[in-house]
Amino acid sequence: MKLSRKLAKGLLTGALCLSAIAATATVSLAADNPVRWKMQSWFPSKAPHAGTTGFDIQTKIKRVSGGNFQIRFFEPGALIPPAECFDSVKKGAVDACWSTPAYWYGKDPAFALFSAAPFGPDWPGLLAWFNYHGGKEIYERLYHKHNMHAIHCGGMIPEASGWFKEEIKSVEQFNGLKIRFLGLGALVLDKLGASTQLLAGGDIFPALELGTIDATEFAAPSVDWNLGFWQIVKNYYFPGWHQPATIYDIMINLDKWNALSDTQKAQLEMVCGDNVRQAIALGESMQPDALAKHQSKGVTVRRWPPEVLEKLEGTWRTVAAELSTKDATFKEAYDSLTAWQDKHKIWLELGYLDR
Numbered sequence: 001m002k003l004s005r006k007l008a009k010g011l012l013t014g015a016l017c018l019s020a021i022a023a024t025a026t027v028s029l030a031a032d033n034p035v036r037w038k039m040q041s042w043f044p045s046k047a048p049h050a051g052t053t054g055f056d057i058q059t060k061i062k063r064v065s066g067g068n069f070q071i072r073f074f075e076p077g078a079l080i081p082p083a084e085c086f087d088s089v090k091k092g093a094v095d096a097c098w099s100t101p102a103y104w105y106g107k108d109p110a111f112a113l114f115s116a117a118p119f120g121p122d123w124p125g126l127l128a129w130f131n132y133h134g135g136k137e138i139y140e141r142l143y144h145k146h147n148m149h150a151i152h153c154g155g156m157i158p159e160a161s162g163w164f165k166e167e168i169k170s171v172e173q174f175n176g177l178k179i180r181f182l183g184l185g186a187l188v189l190d191k192l193g194a195s196t197q198l199l200a201g202g203d204i205f206p207a208l209e210l211g212t213i214d215a216t217e218f219a220a221p222s223v224d225w226n227l228g229f230w231q232i233v234k235n236y237y238f239p240g241w242h243q244p245a246t247i248y249d250i251m252i253n254l255d256k257w258n259a260l261s262d263t264q265k266a267q268l269e270m271v272c273g274d275n276v277r278q279a280i281a282l283g284e285s286m287q288p289d290a291l292a293k294h295q296s297k298g299v300t301v302r303r304w305p306p307e308v309l310e311k312l313e314g315t316w317r318t319v320a321a322e323l324s325t326k327d328a329t330f331k332e333a334y335d336s337l338t339a340w341q342d343k344h345k346i347w348l349e350l351g352y353l354d355r
Helices: 005-031 050-064 082-091 109-114 123-132 135-145 183-191 201-210 221-227 254-258 262-296 306-326 328-351
Strands: 035-041 069-074 096-099 148-156 162-164 178-180 195-197 235-238 246-253 300-303
Touching: 035 050, 035 082, 050 069, 050 148, 050 246, 050 262, 069 262, 082 096, 082 246, 109 135, 109 183, 109 328, 123 135, 123 328, 135 148, 135 328, 148 254, 148 262, 183 195, 183 306, 201 221, 221 262, 246 254, 246 262, 262 300, 306 328
Parallel strands: 035 069, 035 096, 178 195, 235 300
Antiparallel strands: 096 246, 148 246, 162 235
């Protein structure tokens, strides 16, 4: 069948337009200066979720940019000690670091609310607050204050609440307990009489073995399994009230970020969006088998009694109120987060089945 002259002309015009668009895109990519960054990681590349998600950045960004934009992942300590990431990126000594905001609580307490907010929202709620109800604006302003730009680039599904030698039936048992605990949750346990400390993942098992600590929390079951806590302590508690959802991010020296083209910025943001999707889906998929493995080793999986959770939450509200009086940015972030949780509550009650 012959094409009409008008249709043929239209198809030719369309083809020429597509060719022009493709040519423009090619020229745009070619015009971007090549970027080669070094990214120090807090987590080993083989660590489930935390490490693997960070390692994926270097593969994905190279692929989507056609090799024009490359970020090389460095194992913990390869460039600098992970604890020096914040200051090194701030000064420009390192291009970027892969970590989680809660580790920078000592630099600014508000950081902890983005990855370890006790009794905070789960993943759908956190993503809604972060992207559409003010969280991202506070987050970016917080990092910019320290000469960095950060992108939410991964995450951890709900964490376990901790490993204990004995069954915990009341909050009074926290009094005098020596426990490894992170961030704002540690302040809650401190207020209940515990002695908390933050240890790196590889230091926890020896501390339990030597009795330096009595108990610990670290991450989700799939991560905890590799650290072998089940060999020493057998009471495994849920839910992780201190970290219902954890953000991982890539923090970048602000000058380095500003030097990127709009295309390169968009490429990294797209990579990170895919990383978040992957982290949540993979994290959820791994936990049932991980729990079964723990139970096969004689671990007793327990849920906190309602009265213990109620007391923990009440203590957290006291801690948050105290921090809010001391730090304006913490107050802004906490008020924004809790306002969103209050607003979101009706949808959680109506929109989801009770499980």
